[in-house]
Amino acid sequence: MTRPLEGRTAVITGSGRKGGLGEAIALRLAEDGANIVLSDIGTSRDAATPDSMIGGSSEMAEIAAAIQASGVAVSAKACDVRNWDEVQALADHAVETHGSLDIWVNNAGIGYIMKPMLDLAPSDWTAVIDVNLTGAFYGLRAAAERMVAQGRGGRIINIASQAAKSGFPCAQAYTASKHGLVGLVRSAAIELGAHGITVNNVCPNHVTTGLGAWQNSYFAERQGKSLEQYLADMAARIPMGRPGVPQDTANAVAFLCQDAAAYITAESMNVSGGEEPH
Secondary structure: OOOOOOOOEEEEOOOOOOOOHHHHHHHHHHHOOOEEEEEEOEOOOOOOOOHHHOOEHHHHHHHHHHHHOOOOOEEEEEOOOOOHHHHHHHHHHHHHHHOOOOEEEEOOOOOOOOOOHHHOOHHHHHHHHHHHHHHHHHHHHHHHHHHHHHOOOEEEEEEOOHHHOOOOOOOHHHHHHHHHHHHHHHHHHHHHHHHOEEEEEEEEOOEOOHHHHHHHHHHHHHOOOOHHHHHHHHHHOOOOOOOEOHHHHHHHHHHHHOHHHOOOOOOEEEEOOOOOOO
């Protein structure tokens, strides 16, 4: 079996929840031979990060144990991506523990603060922007610094969303944060291209992870539909006839990490079954 990422080290933020996108990405990159640094907030820090919506340290340890079966080195480190010092420490951990930092995936995000615009508090807006956009910038910045110093290029990938391309009700902060990632990669790619570092977004449509299941229930109730009808309507508007699964996003990330994607940068790749065509 070929392992195209053998000898490289990948950091995946927001990878501490079973069944989540971060876990799927970590497992997929491990299959390709990358050493893995799992990271999540670990424990609730405030009202914006409830235990029910975050990756805890014990769950992260379970995922790490599963990844070890791939025969790669794996470690886990808690990090609040809103905190620059913690992000810097996470990047240092990758280099000190595994010898390099070659891939950074900004997957941490808040997708559970969904309210009508007139009910959205300033603190709600700040919480979402701080994690989804500022946290991604912190990760990009920390990773790029180390990749430039290493002198052998690298891959930086943000998990954006269909919401990076289209607007959605009750998701003003979320949509704005994901649109912001499009501008972030377009700008960063220009500066980092000379160093052989690519910077891209992956933009999945709805994926029923644990967070996705909460979103399904929330929006079904708001639309006055049963959960079954809401899910059926969702599938009907997607040309491929189904919503995304974590593996779809993980496969796109894995492709962008490989040498075959070395000339792809500044892009926001849709992984939406044809639902988001631009």
